[in-house]
Amino acid sequence: MPGVGIGGTVIGLPWSTWGVRTWLQGSHTQTAAATVRLVLSPGGPLNTKDWVISAGTVWSSIDDLVATWNLALAGKAWVEIVPDTLTHRGHVRVRTQGSVTYSVTWSYAGDGTSVRSRLGETGDVSGRAHDTVWTSPVLGAWYCWHGATRIERTLSRVRSSRRERLDGQVDTQHATATRTAELVALDVQIRFGTPPTETAAHYGGLLALEEFLDELWSASGGGEPWSLHHLPDDVTTPQTWHVAWSTDEVELRPTRVAGSCPGWLWDLSLSLVAESSPW
Amino acid sequence: MRLDAGFRVDPSNHSLRARYDGGAWSTLALTDGLYLNLDALLAEFETQLQTVSASVTATHASGVVTLAWAAGHTLSVDWLCPTLRDWLGWANAVTGTTSGAATAPGPCLGVFSPSLPWDDPSPIGWDLTLLRSRHPSGRSRSYRRGYRRRFGVTAVVLFGELAQFRGVLRELARGVPGTLWRDASNATPWAYDEWWGVISVQLAGDGYKDAFPEAQSIRLTLALDFTEYSP
Numbered sequence: 001m002p003g004v005g006i007g008g009t010v011i012g013l014p015w016s017t018w019g020v021r022t023w024l025q026g027s028h029t030q031t032a033a034a035t036v037r038l039v040l041s042p043g044g045p046l047n048t049k050d051w052v053i054s055a056g057t058v059w060s061s062i063d064d065l066v067a068t069w070n071l072a073l074a075g076k077a078w079v080e081i082v083p084d085t086l087t088h089r090g091h092v093r094v095r096t097q098g099s100v101t102y103s104v105t106w107s108y109a110g111d112g113t114s115v116r117s118r119l120g121e122t123g124d125v126s127g128r129a130h131d132t133v134w135t136s137p138v139l140g141a142w143y144c145w146h147g148a149t150r151i152e153r154t155l156s157r158v159r160s161s162r163r164e165r166l167d168g169q170v171d172t173q174h175a176t177a178t179r180t181a182e183l184v185a186l187d188v189q190i191r192f193g194t195p196p197t198e199t200a201a202h203y204g205g206l207l208a209l210e211e212f213l214d215e216l217w218s219a220s221g222g223g224e225p226w227s228l229h230h231l232p233d234d235v236t237t238p239q240t241w242h243v244a245w246s247t248d249e250v251e252l253r254p255t256r257v258a259g260s261c262p263g264w265l266w267d268l269s270l271s272l273v274a275e276s277s278p279w
Numbered sequence: 280m281r282l283d284a285g286f287r288v289d290p291s292n293h294s295l296r297a298r299y300d301g302g303a304w305s306t307l308a309l310t311d312g313l314y315l316n317l318d319a320l321l322a323e324f325e326t327q328l329q330t331v332s333a334s335v336t337a338t339h340a341s342g343v344v345t346l347a348w349a350a351g352h353t354l355s356v357d358w359l360c361p362t363l364r365d366w367l368g369w370a371n372a373v374t375g376t377t378s379g380a381a382t383a384p385g386p387c388l389g390v391f392s393p394s395l396p397w398d399d400p401s402p403i404g405w406d407l408t409l410l411r412s413r414h415p416s417g418r419s420r421s422y423r424r425g426y427r428r429r430f431g432v433t434a435v436v437l438f439g440e441l442a443q444f445r446g447v448l449r450e451l452a453r454g455v456p457g458t459l460w461r462d463a464s465n466a467t468p469w470a471y472d473e474w475w476g477v478i479s480v481q482l483a484g485d486g487y488k489d490a491f492p493e494a495q496s497i498r499l500t501l502a503l504d505f506t507e508y509s510p
Contacts, residue, residue, distance in 0.1 A: 081446075203472075203474055204471070205469065207471040213405055214426065217422070222410075223420055224411075243410060244421065245421075248408065248409045250406065250407035252407070253404035253431070254401060255400055255401045256401070279353075
């Protein structure tokens with residue numbers, strides 16, 4: 001499952017009741033080798049799953065990081081990021097085979113503290129109940145209440161050349177690698193704001209976005225590139241771009257959406273570049 | 280809304296004299312420092328004046344300063360520095376009367392209280408400054424060099440208010456920080472759950488564009504962009 005708990009229960013309102021969804025996630029670089037151990041109750045070799053992380057591993061999104069952990073868990077448990085629609089943040093939830101309690105030792109070997117911090121924990125997890133949504137949010141993840149209203153990328157094409165001789169013969173040469181990624185401009189407009197049930201903190205979406213922008217770099221292992229995920233309402237697999245800001249001087253100016261209650265709905269344009277294969 | 284320019288008190292302007300009920304003159308010195316708005320400056324001014332009489336208060340209404348004291352008594356203030364005097368809206372010394380109050384003839388030079396409502400179509404934003412490097416692997420990495428909040432307002436100023444408005448903006452354009460009051464009656468510091476609170480700001484970028492409006496126009500509308508000031 002690509003991280004967002006599609007169709008699952010979320011904090012606030014059912015995530016599945018909303019069509020288009022967009023979420024942003026920071027990247028994570030693991031600088032130290034680590035083994036993260038998850039043990040299901042009552043323990044024993046069959047209930048123990050180690051996630052071995054090499055130093056220098058880079059995930060471009062939290063969803064990718066969680067997907068790697070899920071591979072290591074091999075079906076004994078499932079980790080997912082559950083969006084909190086009231087705060088625009090995401091929280092970890094672990095489901096276990098047999099619905100048993102579980103424990104997590106982040107630095108069973110090496111140093112797994114940066115992954116631990118990234119997933120919102122400050123210490124090892126002990127005897128936690130199946131299906132519990134972790135209290136603190138994942139660092140560097142932000143969820144739009146509304147989907148992005150614009151995602152436009154510049155066109156790129158497979159490299160080729162063409163020569164026409166005087167005798168009429170035409171020579172062509174194409175790149176042999178037809179799916180070579182290129183850097184393309186990505187023009188994005190996200191729309192966010194107060195969920196319909198929210199009446200008190202109208203500006204919570206702005207606060208969450210500010211925290212996300214801060215955590216893109218301040219969270220341990222963060223930085224560029226980061227990820228933009230977009231899930232149109234007619235597909236089940238999100239489109240994902242690994243992106244960076246298009247300039248070194250980034251100016252972000254959310255604007256009020258005309259016609260919405262004052263302070264309840266905002267538009268924000270993001271000028272990004274993404275590594276993308278030619279269309 | 281309300282916009283204040285800060286005032287720096289230093290040895291060149293911090294001295295004044297005051298006396299109460301015709302007693303001996305007391306030389307007072309305001310504590311040196313940068314006062315980001317008139318309220319902060321008046322609080323210090325009042326503290327010093329209360330050394331001559333505890334009854335003295337210094338307040339303002341839309342930037343017009345009033346000194347008050349017990350009726351039937353007199354208060355005199357002799358400005359030893361015209362900078363502070365002019366800033367607070369006085370042109371001459373305050374001469375003692377028994378009325379118990381003296382109001383400055385003009386507004387504080389550092390306060391603009393608009394008579395028309397201001398708008399904020401993009402009230403908050405963020406500026407990121409990045410430093411990039413490319414790793415041998417080909418992946419580029421970035422480091423964040425700067426991260427600042429931006430606060431924007433659309434100011435609307437009547438012709439009759441232009442002089443006062445430009446006086447405040449002149450100080451801000453010099454680089455002096457100030458205070459943006461989203462609600463002139465709310466002195467609580469701004470926060471996401473205190474949206475109408477007060478913000479310490481600096482004029483962002485190279486300043487602001489102040490253009491004469493068209494001949495038919497009766498007001499000046501211009502965008503002001505601030506960065507958050509944190510000393």
